[in-house]
Structures are given as C-alpha cells and as structure tokens.
Amino acid sequence: MGNKKDDLKSAGNTVLRLIPKSMEYLEKTDEERIDYIKRERFIVYPGAQKVLNKLEELLIEPKKSRMPCLLIVGDSNNGKTSVVKKFLKMHMPTDGIETDAVPVIIVQAPPRPDVSMFYDSILDEILIPFKKSDSLSRKDAEITYYFSKLGTKILIVDEIHNILSGSVAKQKEFMNGLKNLNNKLLMPIVLVGIKEALNATNTDFQISSRFKPMYLKRWNFNKEYLTLLKSIEKILPLKKESNIAENDKLAENILDMSEGLLGEIIEIISLSAIYAIKSRKEKITLDEVKSTGYIQPSLRRSIDDLEAV
Numbered sequence: 001m002g003n004k005k006d007d008l009k010s011a012g013n014t015v016l017r018l019i020p021k022s023m024e025y026l027e028k029t030d031e032e033r034i035d036y037i038k039r040e041r042f043i044v045y046p047g048a049q050k051v052l053n054k055l056e057e058l059l060i061e062p063k064k065s066r067m068p069c070l071l072i073v074g075d076s077n078n079g080k081t082s083v084v085k086k087f088l089k090m091h092m093p094t095d096g097i098e099t100d101a102v103p104v105i106i107v108q109a110p111p112r113p114d115v116s117m118f119y120d121s122i123l124d125e126i127l128i129p130f131k132k133s134d135s136l137s138r139k140d141a142e143i144t145y146y147f148s149k150l151g152t153k154i155l156i157v158d159e160i161h162n163i164l165s166g167s168v169a170k171q172k173e174f175m176n177g178l179k180n181l182n183n184k185l186l187m188p189i190v191l192v193g194i195k196e197a198l199n200a201t202n203t204d205f206q207i208s209s210r211f212k213p214m215y216l217k218r219w220n221f222n223k224e225y226l227t228l229l230k231s232i233e234k235i236l237p238l239k240k241e242s243n244i245a246e247n248d249k250l251a252e253n254i255l256d257m258s259e260g261l262l263g264e265i266i267e268i269i270s271l272s273a274i275y276a277i278k279s280r281k282e283k284i285t286l287d288e289v290k291s292t293g294y295i296q297p298s299l300r301r302s303i304d305d306l307e308a309v
C-alpha cells in the first residue's frame, strides 16, 4: 500500500519535472531520445527576454527622422545569434516570402567592410536577382524598393565584427553606409557581434550614440544560472531526476567547464545526458559530466591538451 503511494508520488513528480514533449520521448528508443536531445531549441532566460522585448519595441517604432538602433554584444557562443533567430521566427511570414510581409530580415556582415558586398547579401536574403557589378546606387534603390514592398521593419546584421578586418578608414566608411541606410529606410538597424564590435561603432560619436549596446553577459553562479539549469533539465528525456540545480558541486563544475558560455553549458549537459542514456544510469552526475570527453573552450586552443584519437 505504502509503496503504491510512493509510486504515485514519483509518477506525479515525473509529470512536473519534464515538459510534455520530453515526457512523450521517455517512451521512445535510446536513439530517438539522443536525437531529441541534440535538437536545436530556444530556452528563454532573462537576458534573452530583455533583448526580445527591446526588438519588439523597435519593430513598432513609428517612422521618424532619427530611428533608434541597437547593438547586441557578447562573447562568442553565448546566444546572440540564437536570440535574433528566435525573434525572426516569431515574425516569420506565414505565406512565403513573395506574398506576405517580411518584417524582420537578418543578414551576415560581409567578410570585410565593403558596402557593395553588404548590399549583395541583403538582396540575396530577399531573393532579388542582381548583378554583383551593379552600381551601389542601383542596389541601394532595389533594397529601398523591396523593403517597402515586403513591409520590412527591421534589419539585423549579424557578425558585425567581421568589418574589423579592414582599415579604420574602411570601417568608418562602412559604418557611415549603415547610418545612411538607417536614415534612408527610416528603419531600425540592429548590429550583432562580439565585444570587439564596439570598436566598429566607436569609430564615430554619431554612430556610437545611435547604436546603444545590450550586453549578453557570461553566466555566473546565481539564481538565473540555477533557473537555466532547471529549464534545461526539463527538456532532457532521462528516466531519473538529476536535480542539477540542487547539486551545488555539479552545477559549479558545469559552470567552470563552460567558462560561463551558454552554448558550452548546453553542450556539456547534452553530452552528459547522452552518456547517461548510453550507460543506462539515466541521470546526470559528476561522473557523467567527466566521462563525456568534453574539452573546455580555453583548452581547445592548445594542441597539447587535446586527447589523441
């Protein structure tokens, strides 16, 4: 009788400890569960939510002569691209690019500060045929025309630090090009890049004052981090509870190994979960974390620290 009660209690806990989709996966094969763990997904955390809120604000900003812009900065592998992609997904056209409004456009900055190449990637993104040799003013006119036709309201430029590969004069020229596009399209421009990207916007006060930075910081051991761990664990279709967030030593180890980078935290926990499935332990402990063969980012740079195959 007592046992039955305990069974019911733990069954109840199981329902609460995983999201419904992951609950379904508990019944699937190991391979299917592993595949599911490897899938890309978006976990909302306070920093990402703040950026998403800011982007929503910019999206409904009424057109005026000085449209506000934004610079999203953070270390590499810390969730910048994921958050703007999530925003894009939230505003994806439902009816195909030609017939429906395309409010959000994301392009990658060119590999060097070259406005013409930058225009090429915008035209590529909106599937407009053009010749690379077309004049800048022609490409510019095409972009203005099609952005208006597509109802584009915000332009996001990822990897903006790419432009640091050119001379300071070229960087300045590129940033001025962005400023002009911002003035002409009367549309917020959002730049995304690593911290060094600040050097690009700092080329000129007019530009740095226009691109207000939002910083996706590395993770520290605090309540936000523990909440993140809980959110991640809720996704993992493991048959037993790991309670990572309640195990300080385990949580600290994961954070230390990850060097505070979101992509690494997720990678370590995913690899550990996969190991837990393969080893039939079905929960993550320090053993699983240490057994994954994961190498932390700063050690990857040194060949001496790599394990031979």
Ligand SMILES: Nc1ncnc2c1ncn2[C@@H]1O[C@H](COP(=O)(O)OP(=O)(O)OP(=O)(O)O)[C@@H](O)[C@H]1O
Pocket: 040, 041, 042, 043, 044, 045, 048, 074, 075, 076, 077, 078, 079, 080, 081, 082, 083, 193, 194, 262, 263, 264, 266
């Ligand atoms: N909100 C999130 N939810 C789940 N996974 C995430 C989230 N944000 C980032 N990730 C994971 O972290 C990895 C790195 O994230 P992302 O590519 O967004 O980093 P980044 O800051 O753009 O890096 P880089 O500067 O190198 O381009 C992604 O592959 C993704 O798996």
Ligand SMILES: [Mg+2]
Pocket: 080, 081, 082, 158
């Ligand atoms: Mg990125």
